[in-house]
Amino acid sequence: xxxxxxxxxxxxxxxxxxxxxxxxxxxxxxxxxDLISAMKNRCLKEYPKAIVNIKTIPNLNYxxxxxxxxxxxxxxxxxxxxxxxxxKKYCRLLSDAARSVASPNVRNMATIxxxxxxxxxxWYYRYPHQVGGTIKCLRKGGELCNAxxxxxxxxxxxxxxxxxxxxxSEGCPAHIDINIYINEIKKGxxxxxxRTLLKSNPLPAITGRVCPVFCEPKxxxxxxxxxxxxxxxxxxxxxxxxxxxxxxxxxxVAETGKNVAVFGSGPAGLSAAFFLRRYGHKVTIFEKxxxxxxxxxxxxxxYRLPKxxxxxxxxxxxxMGILFKTGVEIEKDITIQELKKKFDAIFIAIGTWESxxxxxxxxxxxxxxxxxxxxxxxxxxxxxxxxxKVVVIGGGSVAIDAARTAIRKGAKDVHIVxxxxxxxxxxxxxxxxDDEIIDAEEEGIIxxxxxxxxxxxxxxxxxxxIQTVRCLSVREADGTFNPIFDESGPSFVIEAESILIAIGxxxxxxxxxxxxxxDDPSVFIGGDMETGPSTVIQAIxxxxxxxxxxxxxxxxxxxxxxxxxxxxxVASNFNQLxxxxxxxxxxxxxxxxxxxxxxxxxxxxxxxxESKRCFNCGCxxxxxxxxxxxxxxxxxxxxxxxxxxKAKDLFKATATxxxxxxxxxxxxxxxxxxxxxxxxxxxxxxxxxKPIDFAIASVAGILKIExxxxxxxxxxxxxxxxxxxxxxxxxxxxxxxxxxxEIAEEISQKIFKSAYPLSQNAYKVQIAKTLLKRAIMNNP
Amino acid sequence: xNNKQKTINLKINGEFYEFEIGEKDxxxxxxxxxxxxxxxxxxxxxxxxxxxDGACGACTVIMDxxxxxxxxxxTVECDGKEITTIEGLKDPKTGELDLLQKKFIEHNAFxxxxxTPGMIMSSKALLEKTQHPTEExxxxxxxxxxxRCISYYQVIKAVKAALNERR
Ligand code: FES
Ligand code: FES
Numbered sequence: 001x002x003x004x005x006x007x008x009x010x011x012x013x014x015x016x017x018x019x020x021x022x023x024x025x026x027x028x029x030x031x032x033x034d035l036i037s038a039m040k041n042r043c044l045k046e047y048p049k050a051i052v053n054i055k056t057i058p059n060l061n062y063x064x065x066x067x068x069x070x071x072x073x074x075x076x077x078x079x080x081x082x083x084x085x086x087x088k089k090y091c092r093l094l095s096d097a098a099r100s101v102a103s104p105n106v107r108n109m110a111t112i113x114x115x116x117x118x119x120x121x122x123w124y125y126r127y128p129h130q131v132g133g134t135i136k137c138l139r140k141g142g143e144l145c146n147a148x149x150x151x152x153x154x155x156x157x158x159x160x161x162x163x164x165x166x167x168x169s170e171g172c173p174a175h176i177d178i179n180i181y182i183n184e185i186k187k188g189x190x191x192x193x194x195r196t197l198l199k200s201n202p203l204p205a206i207t208g209r210v211c212p213v214f215c216e217p218k219x220x221x222x223x224x225x226x227x228x229x230x231x232x233x234x235x236x237x238x239x240x241x242x243x244x245x246x247x248x249x250x251x252x253v254a255e256t257g258k259n260v261a262v263f264g265s266g267p268a269g270l271s272a273a274f275f276l277r278r279y280g281h282k283v284t285i286f287e288k289x290x291x292x293x294x295x296x297x298x299x300x301x302x303y304r305l306p307k308x309x310x311x312x313x314x315x316x317x318x319x320m321g322i323l324f325k326t327g328v329e330i331e332k333d334i335t336i337q338e339l340k341k342k343f344d345a346i347f348i349a350i351g352t353w354e355s356x357x358x359x360x361x362x363x364x365x366x367x368x369x370x371x372x373x374x375x376x377x378x379x380x381x382x383x384x385x386x387x388x389k390v391v392v393i394g395g396g397s398v399a400i401d402a403a404r405t406a407i408r409k410g411a412k413d414v415h416i417v418x419x420x421x422x423x424x425x426x427x428x429x430x431x432x433x434d435d436e437i438i439d440a441e442e443e444g445i446i447x448x449x450x451x452x453x454x455x456x457x458x459x460x461x462x463x464x465x466i467q468t469v470r471c472l473s474v475r476e477a478d479g480t481f482n483p484i485f486d487e488s489g490p491s492f493v494i495e496a497e498s499i500l501i502a503i504g505x506x507x508x509x510x511x512x513x514x515x516x517x518x519d520d521p522s523v524f525i526g527g528d529m530e531t532g533p534s535t536v537i538q539a540i541x542x543x544x545x546x547x548x549x550x551x552x553x554x555x556x557x558x559x560x561x562x563x564x565x566x567x568x569x570v571a572s573n574f575n576q577l578x579x580x581x582x583x584x585x586x587x588x589x590x591x592x593x594x595x596x597x598x599x600x601x602x603x604x605x606x607x608x609x610e611s612k613r614c615f616n617c618g619c620x621x622x623x624x625x626x627x628x629x630x631x632x633x634x635x636x637x638x639x640x641x642x643x644x645x646k647a648k649d650l651f652k653a654t655a656t657x658x659x660x661x662x663x664x665x666x667x668x669x670x671x672x673x674x675x676x677x678x679x680x681x682x683x684x685x686x687x688x689x690k691p692i693d694f695a696i697a698s699v700a701g702i703l704k705i706e707x708x709x710x711x712x713x714x715x716x717x718x719x720x721x722x723x724x725x726x727x728x729x730x731x732x733x734x735x736x737x738x739x740x741x742e743i744a745e746e747i748s749q750k751i752f753k754s755a756y757p758l759s760q761n762a763y764k765v766q767i768a769k770t771l772l773k774r775a776i777m778n779n780p
Numbered sequence: 781x782n783n784k785q786k787t788i789n790l791k792i793n794g795e796f797y798e799f800e801i802g803e804k805d806x807x808x809x810x811x812x813x814x815x816x817x818x819x820x821x822x823x824x825x826x827x828x829x830x831x832x833d834g835a836c837g838a839c840t841v842i843m844d845x846x847x848x849x850x851x852x853x854x855t856v857e858c859d860g861k862e863i864t865t866i867e868g869l870k871d872p873k874t875g876e877l878d879l880l881q882k883k884f885i886e887h888n889a890f891x892x893x894x895x896t897p898g899m900i901m902s903s904k905a906l907l908e909k910t911q912h913p914t915e916e917x918x919x920x921x922x923x924x925x926x927x928r929c930i931s932y933y934q935v936i937k938a939v940k941a942a943l944n945e946r947r
Contacts, residue, residue, distance in 0.1 A: 006810030006856050008785055029857065033834035036813070036852045040833065051810070053857045079846070103924020105902060106834060108846040109853065 001039050005050035009057055012666060016641050018052045019664040026050040028666065030075065030114030033106055038119060043126050045140045055111070060668065063087060072670040074113035078627075079104065081112060090674045093700050096683035097630035102693050113667040115627045116638070116650075120658060121694045122147070122621035123154065138619050138655050143167070143220050145655075147620040148574050152758040154696065157765055159756055160572035160618025161653035161722035167617070168230065171218035173541040176200045178215055178230055185233065185611040190604065194241050197234065198248060201540060202274035203267060203313055205242045206296060208235025209305050209599070211537050212397075212433055220617050226579040228614045233607045242309065245316035249274075252320075256280040258554045261343040263330050266294025267536045268349035268527025270313070271543025272550070273322050276347075279551045283322045284343075288329040294351055295528075296536070298376045299398070301405045303590065303598045307379075340522060345550045349527030349543065356504040358393065362456030363501075367463035371402035371502035378405055378594070387497030388412040391466055393453060394502030395420040395430035400437065402500045403445045408594040414445045415494055419471045419483050422449035428474040439598070443591050448494070452485050456499060465495040505533055524550055572616045573756055580610045619655035620758065622719050624694045629718035630683060631670065632726055633700035639669040653722035679704045679712070680778050684771040685719075695719030697768035701775035703739075710734045715775065720755075720768050727751055734776070744776040788859045792822065793868030801856060808855050815839045815850035818865060826866035826897050830926075837925035840898040841865050847905035847921075866897035869904065880904055880942045889938040891929035899925050903939045907946070915940070 005026075009015035019026050027048040029035050035051070038044050054060075060075040065086050072081065081087055082099040101107055101115065119125075124137045124146040136142035147155040168178040177196050184193035197204050208231055219227035241248045258281045262269045265287040273283045291297060293310040318324065328334060330350060339346050355370035357363060369384070371392065377384050390411045392403040395418030403414050421428040422437075430437060430449065441447065454467040470486040507529050526546040527539045583600040590596050602610075623629075631638070631647040638645050642665045652660045661667070675681065685698040698718035704711040713734045717725040730747065737743050748769040755765050773779075788799045788808055799808045799817075808817060815832075818824040818841070830838035832851045839851040842864040869878035880900050883889070890896040899922060906913055906921040913921070918939050927935070 001811040001813075003809060003811050006784075006854070008857065008859070029854070033849070033852045036854065037833050039811075051854070053854070055857060056859075102834075103837065104921055105837060105840055105847045105849050105924045109848050 001036075002042075002047055004039075004048055006053070007050065008053045012054075012057055012060075012641060012668060015052050015054050015057065015666060016664055018050070019666075022050050024663040026052055026663075028117070029053045029055070030111045030117070031055055031077070032110035032114040032118065033102070034114065034118040038126070041126060044119075054666065065090070065674075068674050070672045070674060072112055072672070074667045074669060075111045078107040078110045078112065078115060082107060090677070091630075091634060091672055091681070093633060093681035093683040093702065094627070094630045094672070096681075097626040097685075097698075097700065100626050100683065100685045100687075100693065100695075100698075112627055112670060115625050116631075116667060117659060117661060118625055120619075120621040121624040122619075123151070125621065138163075138617075139621075143223075144615065144617060145572065145620045147758065148572055148615055148617075149224070151760065152620065153760040153763075154622070154694075155620040155758055155761060156572075156622050156721045157755045157757045157761055157768070158721035158725060160616060160620045161655045162618050163655045167218040167220060168215040168228075171214045173214060173535075173538045174200050174544060175541075176215075179614065179616055181237070182228070182230070182233065182611045182614045183616055185237075185608055186614070186616075188608065190237070190240065194237050194248060197237055198241060200544065201234075201537075202271050202317075202544075203238075203536070203540060204234050205238030205309050206267070206305060206313060207537050207540065208232075208238040209309070210296075210300055212535050214537065221613060221615055229580045229582065229610050232580055232582055232602055233610055236602050236604065236607045239601060242312045242316060245312070245319055249316040249320045252278055252280040254280050255282070256554070258282065258344045259284075259342070260550060260554075261286065261339050261346045263339075263346065263348045264294060264350035264527065264529070265292035265314075265324065265326075266349060266351050266527060267296060267539035268351075268529075268543040268546075269294065269347070270317060271540040272347050272349065272526065272547045273543075274317060274320070275544050275547035276550060277317075277320045277322050279547070281344075281551070281554065285322060285324050286328040286330065286334070287324065287326045288350075290326055292324050292326055298379045299372060299401070301375065301379065301401050301408075302595050303404070303408065304401070306595070306597050336523065340520075343522075344554055345522045345524065347524045347526060347543075347546055347550060349525070349529055349539070349546075350507070351528045352505040352507050352533050354506050354508045355501065356506060358453060358456075358501050358503060360453050360455055362458050362463075365456055365458040365463045365499075366461050367496075367498045368456060369498060369500050371398050371500040372505055374402055374500055375405060378409065384409075386411060386500070389495060389497045390414045390500060391494055391496040391498075392416045392500045392502060393466075394418055394504075395432060395449075396502065396504075397432050397436060398505075399500075399502035400432045400440050402502050404440055404443060405594060406500065407443050407445065407591050415448060415496070416440070416445060417448045417451050417453065417466065417468065417494065419452055419474045420449060421474070422447060427477070427479075442587060452483060454491060457493065463496060463499055465493050466499065467491060467493055521553060524553075572618050572620055573612070573758060574615065575612050577609065577613045579613065580606055617655075619653075619722060622694075622721060623651060623653065623658055623723050624719075625651075625658075625724075626683075626685065626695060626698060626718065629695075629698055629700045629716050629724040631672070632724050633702055633714055633716040634672050634675065635714075636673075637671045638667055639671065641666045641668060648724075648726055651723045658722070675702050676704060682775040682778065684775050686767050686771060697764055697771055699768070699771040699775045701772075703776070703778070705739055705778075708738050708740075710737055710739050713776075715772065717751075717768060717772070720764060739776060739778075741773075741777065744773040747776065748772045785856070785859065788856060790858055790860075791862040792818075792824070793864060794872060797822075799855070810854065810856050812855045813851055814841070814853040814855050814858060814863075817855040818850060818863075824865050824867050828894055828897055830894065835926070836895070837898040837902065837922075838895055840901040840925065842901055842905050842908075845905065845908060847902045849924075864901070864904075866900060869900070878904070879945060880907065880939070883938040883942040883945070884935070887934045887938040887941060889934040890927075890931045895925060895927040895929075895931070899927070899931075899935050903935075903942075907939075907942065913943070 060073040062073040063084050064071045078098045087095045124135050138145045166179045181193040181196040216227040260281050262273045262285045265285050276283050297310045390406045392399050420430040450471045451468045452471045454469045457464040470489045473484045524546045526542040636647045680703045682701045686696045687693040700716045702714045715727045790797045818827050828838040830836045834852045841850045
């Protein structure tokens with residue numbers, strides 16, 4: 001063992017003070033074998049700086065029966081609990097559980113509190129040197145639980161303890177609880193999946209189509225084969241939500257009486273309106289164009305995002321009671337001062353609609369368009385004659401959208417010219433997404449990377465082509481835009497009838513005054529207008545964040561609370577399944593009409609299969625404490641230095657801890673209500689060998705049976721999940737029934753139907769079932 | 781508070797010891813286990829270390845009347861304890877072996893003998909505590925002592941023989 005500071009605490013207070021002084025870097029020694037063994041094996045994530053021995057604290061070693069309760073001091077030895085006549089008489093299952101722990105010599109050292117607070121016994125976590133080096137398991141800062149793909153015969157059959165942060169969800173600007181909704185789909189609970197998705201993304205049918213997908217590159221499965229097709233799943237659920245919008249976009253349950261104006265009906269505005277409405281505020285959205293949707297409708301071409309989807313999305317929001325007023329331009333038709341009189345708060349998210357000029361000679365020629373205007377006009381149903389030979393300038397998504405729109409509108413020869421590089425790993429890589437670039441090339445668009453524009457050539461005032469210049473570098477190492485051209489190098493001409501310029505956009509000039517009023521506390525600004533051109537999901541995230549800020553500003557009592565993330569196990573598993581193949585409309589057909597959606601929808605069966613590819617990353621180690629299982633069955637209360645907590649609420653596992661004890665919290669006392677004397681108590685446990693005896697499966701059961709009829713029952717399973725599992729519905733299923741083999745079989749079938757055994761541990765299901773049946777039947 | 785303890789008092793095999801806590805060679809360091817102190821400082825090498833992890837029972841000693849595993853006990857946590865090791869079983873004056881030791885020899889209850897001190901200390905604790913243990917109880921009491929030479933059958937016989945003679 002490596003050295004550490006050591007303290008023999010004389011009082012609980014002294015121990016707690018020491019623990020808080022070390023801020024989590026000190027560990028408690030309460031006897032037993034757990035801590036010293038972990039330190040010898042150097043398997044803790046961090047080696048403790050100090051050990052606080054609490055066995056020296058007097059008066060915590062007792063078993064007292066008083067009235068209808070038994071109290072056990074935290075430092076009572078397991079051997080004393082196993083042998084106590086009172087416990088044998090009143091809480092048989094606890095003495096059986098205590099006797100099942102390790103070997104008698106260990107029980108002579110181990111205390112009840114030490115047993116409850118012990119660390120996991122996972123093989124990967126404990127014995128890294130057996131495989132020749134440290135395994136960076138999830139509990140030690142790694143990304144995946146090794147049991148997912150490797151040896152897992154001793155691990156959980158009911159899923160994994162959840163991570164505190166999921167990489168997919170962290171990657172998403174809106175932090176959608178991706179793992180949770182995918183888990184619901186796995187289980188077939190499509191409606192719950194939809195509700196979870198809507199909690200953080202009000203426009204899933206839209207992001208399911210046009211999101212640049214920040215989550216998938218973070219997916220842990222990517223390191224194994226390919227990431228889960230999250231966007232594909234999102235789209236199908238998003239479409240379902242729109243189909244049944246009346247159910248999912250409901251009026252708030254109560255109105256706050258506050259009135260908020262939202263300017264701009266792009267993704268940021270819609271998102272803010274959705275959340276504000278959920279908070280119960282009255283919301284009016286103003287839009288300068290004739291139809292709401294902003295960029296979604298006027299910039300993103302319909303082959304990527306059908307207009308119908310946007311329209312249905314608006315309808316869904318209207319169903320919540322959000323009002324839309326179109327054809328109203330801010331500062332022109334109504335000023336902010338006027339708005340302030342009518343509304344309690346104002347949110348402005350009017351995007352970036354002014355194209356940036358190229359600034360080269362010839363830009364004034366006839367036939368030069370700005371891509372955003374071009375898209376806006378096309379999407380507005382206008383016919384823009386740009387001829388057959390078109391050059392698009394720019395390397396971002398708008399450039400690609402413009403080029404592909406031009407192809408669909410009859411252009412025959414479309415070129416994209418951009419400063420950026422075509423190489424995947426270059427620091428100067430084009431900003432458009434890889435898939436967009438591939439699609440464009442498939443459709444016959446020719447991309448000319450690393451080229452700048454010297455001049456737009458014209459003849460008689462009309463565009464004739466462009467004169468290019470080689471671009472040597474676009475961005476500096478830190479990402480600053482600073483193009484360097486090879487002025488003396490070769491320069492060539494690309495002929496064109498029209499030019500579409502797509503080198504960026506910003507908020508219209510005359511609106512810049514709006515930014516000046518941002519110190520007005522009732523006016524909020526968000527979306528692209530605040531950040532510069534970004535993505536739909538970033539705008540959604542901004543809208544959500546600002547809605548929260550507005551709500552805090554309005555200071556209404558919050559009746560709408562997002563459910564806190566519930567703790568439950570996620571069905572971790574590994575299935576050898578290939579990623580779903582996303583089907584596209586055949587090339588010829590899709591380029592023939594701008595309104596043909598390029599990517600085909602996927603059905604529920606397919607997304608359910610795809611959802612099974614999700615690892616549901618989490619820790620698959622099981623809770624090792626026998627006493628925990630027993631105390632939950634007995635409905636015990638645990639008294640700590642900070643609170644009194646029901647045993648079942650103390651063992652709430654995440655991927656990095658087994659209980660919710662804080663680092664400076666000590667268990668002091670355990671209070672057990674004595675079960676009715678006639679009740680049958682059982683503790684059943686299956687282990688492989690004696691001294692290291694962690695349960696492969698265990699069952700603690702209390703049953704009340706009169707004349708063969710079950711009156712009451714409580715069952716807790718151990719060794720099969722990251723927490724002891726209390727079988728909630730069992731009383732409903734068993735009470736009033738005659739206890740026989742059939743019912744025991746039926747119950748165990750039912751309970752283990754929801755098991756998710758891993759590749760090598762399905763045998764545990766059989767063992768646990770047998771133990772459960774034995775407990776119910778009260779058979780030896 | 782936290783006047784850190786500077787000395788440890790132990791009674792081992794009837795003798796009193798006072799150890800200093802510190803970093804010097806002769807001192808007890810916080811991370812020293814009891815098995816280490818017994819073997820390396822006091823030269824009581826009858827107590828064996830095998831797994832050094834609480835799984836085999838080779839390091840069993842009796843502390844305040846109970847069989848415990850000395851490999852997972854920190855010496856700094858033993859202040860005021862009374863400890864008996866295999867060396868403490870014989871009669872200090874006559875050198876006569878303990879009854880259990882004699883019976884182990886008579887019944888050849890070992891082959892290599894590595895687990896034997898642990899086996900005897902676990903059995904001793906049982907016999908001190910229980911007047912007439914059943915065979916089940918003997919097996920249970922020895923269930924944390926592993927023998928790689930499969931001496932278990934002879935061990936049980938030896939313990940039973942000791943019990944018979946004690947009656
Ligand atoms: S050495 Fe102590 S139990 Fe094995
Ligand atoms: S006699 Fe060899 S280990 Fe037991």
